[in-house]
Amino acid sequence: MKQALENIESRMAQSAIKSGRKPEDVTLIAVSKTYPVEAIEQAYALGCKDFGENKVQELMSKIENIQNPIEWHLIGHLQRNKVKYVVGHVSLIHSVDSLRLAKEIQKESLKKDVVTSILLEVNVAKEESKHGIYMDEVLELVHEISKMSHVRLKGFMTVAPYTQNPEENRSIFRLLYNLSVDIQKQNIDNISTSILSMGMSNDYEIAIEEGATHVRIGTALFGTRDYNR
Numbered sequence: 001m002k003q004a005l006e007n008i009e010s011r012m013a014q015s016a017i018k019s020g021r022k023p024e025d026v027t028l029i030a031v032s033k034t035y036p037v038e039a040i041e042q043a044y045a046l047g048c049k050d051f052g053e054n055k056v057q058e059l060m061s062k063i064e065n066i067q068n069p070i071e072w073h074l075i076g077h078l079q080r081n082k083v084k085y086v087v088g089h090v091s092l093i094h095s096v097d098s099l100r101l102a103k104e105i106q107k108e109s110l111k112k113d114v115v116t117s118i119l120l121e122v123n124v125a126k127e128e129s130k131h132g133i134y135m136d137e138v139l140e141l142v143h144e145i146s147k148m149s150h151v152r153l154k155g156f157m158t159v160a161p162y163t164q165n166p167e168e169n170r171s172i173f174r175l176l177y178n179l180s181v182d183i184q185k186q187n188i189d190n191i192s193t194s195i196l197s198m199g200m201s202n203d204y205e206i207a208i209e210e211g212a213t214h215v216r217i218g219t220a221l222f223g224t225r226d227y228n229r
């Protein structure tokens with residue numbers, strides 16, 4: 001794992017520099033779904049502080065079983081009836097994809113007296129199989145969220161199509177970056193566009209070149225996943 005991490009970090013740094021940024025401006029989120037607690041502790045010992053999980057139940061069980069002060073990211077689809085479990089326990093929810101979900105997060109955050117940081121998940125390529133709102137729905141939802149006292153929009157997330165050739169996703173990353181810049185220019189109250197969560201094991205370098213601030217990497221760090229484990 002040490003070798004893999006060093007390899008990822010050096011590629012991330014090169015891509016950051018290519019895009020005119022500093023290596024420390026791009027955060028690695030280690031996607032630990034399906035991997036045991038020991039793998040997380042090992043990655044933590046090597047310097048990973050941010051971890052991503054896609055299922056609420058698995059996330060909550062890992063939070064309970066790990067003492068290290070980890071920044072937890074929920075990166076998978078969130079159902080409204082599970083909002084109560086995650087609010088107050090995660091650093092960032094990447095996968096907000098409806099007004100109803102945002103309202104539920106607001107309600108629960110108000111109840112717990114916490115402010116919850118979120119990203120809007122955008123389905124840039126309009127893939128039927130994927131969650132996320134379409135590009136042309138983003139602005140309206142941003143305005144609605146800006147009125148919420150206990151929800152803070154921090155930016156956007158996308159899961160690009162799976163492809164053998166990551167170059168094919170460059171235009172998708174660029175579209176989301178441009179949308180984020182457009183929204184930033186509008187100076188909407190209470191929202192920020194500083195985070196762009198995009199790029200996974202097979203396309204993170206391209207994503208960083210196109211402006212990703214957070215990349216979500218599982219396989220390249222932990223190895224191939226076994227969903228039956």
Ligand SMILES: *Cc1c(COP(=O)(O)O)cnc(C)c1O
Pocket residue numbers: 031033054075076159200201202216217218219220
């Ligand atoms: C699993 C997952 C990742 C990581 O995928 P890898 O290809 O293993 O790097 C990133 N983002 C989301 C939303 C995921 O579910």
